[in-house]
Amino acid sequence: MIGLTHYLVVAAILFSLGVLAVSTRRNAISVLMGVELILNAGNINLVAFSKFSDVGISGQLFALFVIILAAAEAAVALAIVLNIYRNHHTVTVDRLHSLSG
Amino acid sequence: MALSTLTFYLFALITVGSGVVVVFANRLIHAVFALLFTFFGTAGLYVFLGADFVAGAQVLVYVGGILVLMLFGVMLTNRIYDLQILAERVHFKRSVAVVGVGFALLATIIFRTPWQMVEGVEPASTTVSIGRLLMSEYVLPFEIAAMLLLAALIGASMLASRDNEEGDL
Numbered sequence: 306m307i308g309l310t311h312y313l314v315v316a317a318i319l320f321s322l323g324v325l326a327v328s329t330r331r332n333a334i335s336v337l338m339g340v341e342l343i344l345n346a347g348n349i350n351l352v353a354f355s356k357f358s359d360v361g362i363s364g365q366l367f368a369l370f371v372i373i374l375a376a377a378e379a380a381v382a383l384a385i386v387l388n389i390y391r392n393h394h395t396v397t398v399d400r401l402h403s404l405s406g
Numbered sequence: 407m408a409l410s411t412l413t414f415y416l417f418a419l420i421t422v423g424s425g426v427v428v429v430f431a432n433r434l435i436h437a438v439f440a441l442l443f444t445f446f447g448t449a450g451l452y453v454f455l456g457a458d459f460v461a462g463a464q465v466l467v468y469v470g471g472i473l474v475l476m477l478f479g480v481m482l483t484n485r486i487y488d489l490q491i492l493a494e495r496v497h498f499k500r501s502v503a504v505v506g507v508g509f510a511l512l513a514t515i516i517f518r519t520p521w522q523m524v525e526g527v528e529p530a531s532t533t534v535s536i537g538r539l540l541m542s543e544y545v546l547p548f549e550i551a552a553m554l555l556l557a558a559l560i561g562a563s564m565l566a567s568r569d570n571e572e573g574d575l
Contacts, residue, residue: 306411307410307411307414307454308523309521309523310516310517310521311414311418312451312455313516314513314516315418315421315422315451317509317512317513317516318422318425318509319421319422319425319444319448320512321505321506321508321509321512322422322425322426322428322429323425324505324508325429325501325502325505326428326429328497328501328504328505329429329495329496329497329498329501330429330495331495331496332434333483334434334438334476334479334480334483335434335437337476337479338428338437338438338441338476339428339429341441341468341472342425342428342429342441342444345444345445345448345468348448348460348464349448349451349452352451352452352455352457352460353455355455355457356455356456356457357521357523357524358522358523358524359524362532362535362536362539363539365457365459365460365532365536366536366539366540366544368452368457368460369459369460369463369536370547370551372460372463372464372467372468373467373551373554373555374551374554375467375468375472376467376471376472376555376558377554377555377557377558378558379471379472379475379476380475380558380559380562381558381561381562381565383475383476383478383479383562383566384561384562384563384565384566385565386479386483387479387482387483387565387566388565388566390482390483391568396483399496
């Protein structure tokens with residue numbers, strides 16, 4: 306029988322992979338993909354707790370709001386990445402160390 | 407019983423396996439397409455948890471929106487023909503060590519905690535109750551999210567537009 310811990314373990318693995326992507330990748334878009342993995346892991350936790358505890362459907366609503374935030378974050382972050390690429394001709398995050406262009 | 411367990415492990419394998427590809431793939435474009443399977447696997451897990459509306463929103467927003475944005479980002483920030491899309495990695499061993507310790511900590515917490523599980527909730531369609539809650543109890547976060555999306559839309563198009571004179575980042 307699949308219980309709460311199964312989902313929590315899957316989410317923990319996904320979270321660790323996301324942290325690994327954020328900390329090891331140098332491309333800005335890869336870092337963004339790591340952030341999306343982390344958000345997905347959090348969402349799995351929210352929905353799993355929504356099913357296996359007595360909070361009812363609120364967990365799913367929180368997951369929905371997280372999806373909304375992820376969409377807004379991805380749009381703004383990719384616009385910033387495009388702008389950085391236009392000005393610096395690179396999206397390697399550790400080569401970007403000046404704010405004023 | 408056995409079939410549902412098998413289905414869960416299939417979805418979990420898709421999610422985790424393609425997540426591994428996202429982190430360890432050498433080509434950036436492979437990582438983006440692996441992210442597609444991660445999102446689909448997560449949507450399958452949501453269906454498994456009886457969250458049909460969240461699963462639909464996941465497929466629509468992540469696969470239809472965020473992933474296409476990511477693809478656009480990869481295509482626009484790399485010259486696709488000169489094979490420079492190799493994704494480099496830094497601090498690899500140290501990061502793996504730190505993340506491994508963190509995962510061990512998480513796993514210890516997950517397996518040591520005596521979770522109070524409530525069973526026996528029949529899976530039903532959640533769309534009606536989510537809609538009711540969004541319009542009654544959660545109407546303020548709902549409206550704030552709408553404002554946030556509007557602001558993100560305007561801000562993203564302002565940031566990415568090519569012909570604004572003072573908008574040099």
